[in-house]
Amino acid sequence: MALCLLGGVFVPVQGQTSGEMVDYFVQQIEGGQQVAPVQQSDKVKISRLAQRRSEVWNAWQEANRLLDEPVLPALSVQKPVVADSILLPDTLEPSAVMNYYWVQKGDAASDGGWPVFIYLHGSGPRDREWSTGLKLAQQFDDAPSRYFVPRIPNEGAYYRWWQRSKQWTWNWLLRRLMLDDSVNARRLYVFGISEGGYGSQRLASFYADYWAAAGPMAGGEPLKNAPAENCRNIGFSLLTGADDTGFYRNQLSRLVSDAFDSLQTVFTDGFKHRIELIPGRGHHIDYRPTTPWLKTFSRNPWPRHFLWEDFEMDGWHRNGFYNLAVEKRPCDSLRTRYRMDIADNRIELSVDNVHYQTVERDSVWGIELRFAKTYTPATGGALTLFLNEHLVDLSKPVTVVVNGKEVFRGKVTCRVGSMMRSLCLFYDRERIFPAEVEVRY
Numbered sequence: 001m002a003l004c005l006l007g008g009v010f011v012p013v014q015g016q017t018s019g020e021m022v023d024y025f026v027q028q029i030e031g032g033q034q035v036a037p038v039q040q041s042d043k044v045k046i047s048r049l050a051q052r053r054s055e056v057w058n059a060w061q062e063a064n065r066l067l068d069e070p071v072l073p074a075l076s077v078q079k080p081v082v083a084d085s086i087l088l089p090d091t092l093e094p095s096a097v098m099n100y101y102w103v104q105k106g107d108a109a110s111d112g113g114w115p116v117f118i119y120l121h122g123s124g125p126r127d128r129e130w131s132t133g134l135k136l137a138q139q140f141d142d143a144p145s146r147y148f149v150p151r152i153p154n155e156g157a158y159y160r161w162w163q164r165s166k167q168w169t170w171n172w173l174l175r176r177l178m179l180d181d182s183v184n185a186r187r188l189y190v191f192g193i194s195e196g197g198y199g200s201q202r203l204a205s206f207y208a209d210y211w212a213a214a215g216p217m218a219g220g221e222p223l224k225n226a227p228a229e230n231c232r233n234i235g236f237s238l239l240t241g242a243d244d245t246g247f248y249r250n251q252l253s254r255l256v257s258d259a260f261d262s263l264q265t266v267f268t269d270g271f272k273h274r275i276e277l278i279p280g281r282g283h284h285i286d287y288r289p290t291t292p293w294l295k296t297f298s299r300n301p302w303p304r305h306f307l308w309e310d311f312e313m314d315g316w317h318r319n320g321f322y323n324l325a326v327e328k329r330p331c332d333s334l335r336t337r338y339r340m341d342i343a344d345n346r347i348e349l350s351v352d353n354v355h356y357q358t359v360e361r362d363s364v365w366g367i368e369l370r371f372a373k374t375y376t377p378a379t380g381g382a383l384t385l386f387l388n389e390h391l392v393d394l395s396k397p398v399t400v401v402v403n404g405k406e407v408f409r410g411k412v413t414c415r416v417g418s419m420m421r422s423l424c425l426f427y428d429r430e431r432i433f434p435a436e437v438e439v440r441y
Helices: 018-029 046-063 126-139 164-179 195-206 246-268 290-294 418-428
Strands: 002-006 007-013 081-087 099-103 114-120 145-150 183-193 213-217 235-241 273-278 305-308 324-328 335-343 348-363 368-377 382-387 398-402 405-410 437-440
Touching: 007 405, 018 046, 018 418, 046 164, 046 418, 099 126, 114 273, 126 145, 164 183, 183 195, 183 290, 195 213, 213 290, 213 368, 235 246, 235 290, 246 273, 246 368, 273 290, 324 335, 324 418, 348 382, 382 418, 405 437, 418 437
Parallel strands: 114 145, 114 183, 183 213, 213 235, 235 273, 348 398
Antiparallel strands: 002 007, 081 099, 099 145, 305 335, 324 382, 335 348, 348 368, 382 437, 398 405
16 A cells, blocks of 8 residues: 655555556656556545545656656755756757756745746857846846746757757756746746747747746747647737838737737637737837736636647647647648637537638748638547546536537546546646546547
8 A cells, every 4th residue: 555645644545556656657758658557447536636636746756756867956045046958869959958047036936836937048149148048037027936048059040949859848847847846837937039039939839738928029920830829828928129020020920919819809718918019119129028927927727718729840749738638630731729618517629620821921031921721620530638626527427529519428537547647748736637538539
């Protein structure tokens, strides 16, 4: 029998031992053989969800302690700035090292733990940009806070923050931040300037289920690269100079503003945004207003309503979003849009193929500026909906409807296996889901 720390007291835990869970988690993080986390009979009573979550979380933390990988250095009032580095996998980018500053502002965390800001610098000489990033991080009015300020690993033509080697780093960083009980997992923010503005806009959309808010500056991505739909449940700020014509930044920022305005009109419960073209300014603007605005937002880990356009970024797809896991994409050659709405234990899910048609392209760089986007119902896919007590009443029957067709009706069973699978997928201590429904459509 294993013991679990609950409320400062060790209590016995039935079922799979903590050692088995640790082994499973290590195997999954390191990309080992895919195996079932627990026996199907390992059920959990609703009254014991907190206890079993604690057991699973403790095992997850122990598994991560056993990994041979970098960890974020300790910070303190006496040592508020640490410089460190992480080696990116050679299979993704040979001999690539991401140096970073890890910064603490303030003597103590606010209620709930430290908010964390990830700042991405621009495309000038990287050492100068990195140094400037540290100075800005220390000046912005957002204390108490912590900052992750990376230096881009290399330089060169079309070398970007969102490419797959850097995505590996963001996954490592998100997992490490979630592991730290002193970090407020509901207050993670990403922002950046110029090239960092492009990067943070893409990351805002791609990883929207992790952010409380995002704040690109002096950027402006084409909407195809960062679909606004994904940002329904986060705060989104985009500040660009009205006269910043380089690479059509002002024009593209205006199109992003139009998209967010339209979405907020339709979905009045979401898409909180502040998108401004700063009069009389070109590529250089006042950067100070962004983080004070971002810090007012806190993430909802379990929204009952979301939109997700599943798109590839440098060849990589996300395997899940909020409480949805993709088991089989309906069409690998197309994007997929998921819309989920939950009310009174009824889950309405629409799954559509997304079709883009470029309707305006610039004649100099070939940048796609405007698109017509249409949808057709998707078929041939499979997904898992993870559920918890914040999304549905677990004691009552649940109905799942996909594209107008009822695919499930009944009571769901809470299992440790669901908790473990969802934690492996999202790394998120807020998303240890005890139940799941598998769906084919």
